[in-house]
């Protein structure tokens with residue numbers, strides 16, 4: 055099948071019988087729900103760019119399985135060039151949407167599983183890689199949106215999965231049958247879950263022998279019996295119910311996170327990629343994290359571009375664009391943003407071929423990338439808020455602007471430069487508010503902190519990946535303490 059268009063993707067979502075709850079009520083039609091739809095529109099852009107000849111090289115790839123042209127979001131990286139193109143594609147999409155477009159987690163899951171299932175088969179004589187490859191072909195042929203589900207609720211963090219008072223706090227196998235497995239548990243913070251065709255489940259941490267029921271990976275359609283989605287709240291989400299446009303800030307796109315409940319869900323064996331091989335839980339986590347930390351070098355730089363553009367525009371509207379301290383703040387924002395991107399490119403360019411044939415990023419550099427992402431967007435936001443001024447949080451509503459009695463006062467007193475309509479100034483302030491503290495902050499700040507692993511997770515990896523003994527040797531040689539380098 056050809057690559058889907060954004061429109062075809064949206065229509066394909068309507069065929070699912072998916073059980074979604076939002077504000078305590080079941081949502082009968084998630085596709086057209088005003089709170090959910092902007093996040094679907096963001097995913098649709100990942101389909102539309104693949105049909106745009108201007109972006110063909112970035113947004114499409116050639117399947118190594120079939121030789122067909124496919125959407126890059128379903129591709130398995132075959133070279134360092136593929137890794138670099140992925141980062142460039144994600145930056146482009148961040149620029150186009152100004153928010154999380156949700157489709158990377160599935161791509162990163164597919165790539166991680168292509169490596170881990172191969173290694174499992176090599177070591178254990180299992181047949182997971184063959185199953186995975188059949189599944190991948192299905193995903194590529196149907197151009198599916200996949201949700202990568204890794205994060206369990208985790209309960210008491212000091213206890214292992216099998217030690218928890220409630221054994222379901224990590225997703226687990228509750229029954230093994232001739233035809234498949236039955237699983238129970240939950241995955242939380244699931245980006246784009248409600249907008250996906252498929253849910254790909256992976257373990258969230260290292261597992262020991264006693265945790266083997268928790269060492270499980272599989273893929274199921276998002277409307278499988280027993281799956282329940284509980285939609286995550288976002289700051290200012292009710293504005294989407296106000297028939298607002300200016301007050302949304304980002305008038306076109308949104309992000310999405312949800313909790314998924316697996317209420318004794320059956321998974322047929324052909325969709326199971328790990329069932330009890332606890333020693334392979336860590337490789338899956340490690341490879342997925344490395345890819346997803348690389349992803350942030352693209353998407354966050356793209357959203358950063360939008361915020362920098364908004365800050366520079368509001369400076370113009372306010373009449374301060376030429377002030378030296380404003381120009382310097384814009385330079386600083388760009389410096390931080392390009393550093394994030396540079397790390398995304400660096401870990402890709404220094405990627406390598408694994409025995410499975412799949413290319414993996416340089417793990418140290420992808421962790422450096424994500425560690426920077428846990429900090430720099432906060433500083434970029436601080437500078438944008440500094441430039442924007444206090445009106446960012448004191449601005450009256452769009453309805454006041456449109457009110458025939460008082461709108462004229464807002465138009466008169468909230469005007470900046472005389473050539474610029476007041477409404478444009480207000481729109482730009484709302485966009486900055488959206489990315490820095492409103493609906494869009496989900497994809498820029500808190501996700502920069504915790505998405506793809508909280509800061510400490512990267513610091514553990516940095517310590518592990520750096521050869522500190524070798525660095526000590528370099529120093530000792532130059533200091534004349536040791537004779538040989």
Ligand code: SF4
Nearest residue numbers: 154155156158349353
């Ligand atoms: Fe993709 Fe970035 Fe969203 Fe993760 S946070 S799914 S990398 S856009």
Ligand code: FE
Nearest residue numbers: 245501505506
């Ligand atoms: Fe994320």
